[in-house]
Amino acid sequence: MEQRGEPWGGFRPGERLIELANAVRADPELPREAMAAVLARHGETERELRGLTEGEAAALRRAVAALTEQVLAQTETDRAAEALNVLLERCAARPRLSRHDGHAWHLHVDRGDDASWADWFTASAALALARLLSERGDVAWGECAAPGCRRLFLGAGPGAPQRYCSRACATRSRVAEHRRRRRREG
Template identity: 60%
Template sequence: MAESAQGFSAARRLLDVTEAVRADPGLPRAALAALLARHGERPSDLERGAFTEADAAELRAAAGRMAEVFAEQDEDRAAAALNALLEEHGTRPRLTRHDGHPWHLHADRKEGAGWGGWFLASGALALALLLTEHGRIAWGACAAAGCGRLFLGAGTGSARRHCSAACATRERVAAHRRRRRAAHPDGES
């Protein structure tokens, strides 16, 4: 189960599912179910009859839409995208505590909505909370060449641009080497 120090994290679930689908757009239903179970979804809700192949396809499509929000770097456009998702898929959020989880904010599926609608509503709510808490976009896609992994950057300080310290370091070293080559085109140091 993916728990943060404070408890359940809808933002972490959103990130993990979205990144898994980006890595494998045809991620099998069973793999999606296992990932959701690790994030605390009830196993009975993820059995084949309750979480079908069609549900998995809907969830994969929703993850694709959320990847677009993760890639947005402009706060106003991100807020507009989140508001549109909340308008289209949202329900009244509520505090809940179930299955051993601590209290957390929960977005239920609208009447008749599927797994994709639930994922979009709960994901939009999670990112909206991050945006309001930090006053800026606190997520993104790694800016390192050849990476692009999604990340949550909800810590204090300036906004993150990289998924990890390793990617940030690689980018700084590459930029340094480019500057040195430009300053010394004959290879002199």
Template identity: 60%
Template structure:
């Protein structure tokens, strides 16, 4: 990801990690560490000693839990799920600046938090910020048959249902063909 001061996004990290674990449920520790490093995590925090197999298992489980929130299309249920994560894993917000990142909020329990707790607390914060900034769910799981890929929908316009233009087109074409077969237009 380059310079951590340019373009760091906790929401992008959340989506990338949840998607990687969705595709490869037992994603190896080394690949998880590489993904985290690409999102600005310190190499010293990603060594086998600091980020053990147990830590990787916690992170994979947390990513699977976040996947249920990412797949939620109802705003009220999504907000309830985020609030439940805050209640279980969050703590009093604090401003922090480290490792070249600008000032930002942390709601995890600091050094006492395991990898899974950290990911769930920081992911909940990222989703809460998106929901309040956009006034709608600004993330999702692709609605195209056979896809399910997680995405951020932070651009202009109405809420998205698909991860890409190609999935949207494929879904429209399939719906059109289905209607023609059924004689409905």
């Protein structure tokens, strides 16, 4: 259950997590079909998605909500690291290479190709976030700071911490702040 992609860096489990987390935040009862559509955009095949039953979808929704609450909502690096360690301990196994269902070789950290969707998703998302945190030395995700926007995002890279989910939210916030300053000044 991983994405085929470019030979180096085409698989993006962090982006898959953020997209599914935003979808579940917007609709806590996100239908199985909508979840499958997100997973398909991230490389899951129609054959694999047949295994995403209504029961598996409900467990996956709960896993995504737990990842959001326990890790993605964390802004403090040490707490995020501790939460990731708990998840990795609970869900992960020794890393292994897997090639199944027509996918290229890719890394799995779940307990086997027959792991539940929730366990597979939690393990791969926790590993992706742990890698990001270890590479940056800090939390590499957040919630948009724009008023009225609660979208989650992954940081774009080194430099100043990202505060907004998109350029549109950043621009809207800067323009609103500029207008507030002008009204106060004049």
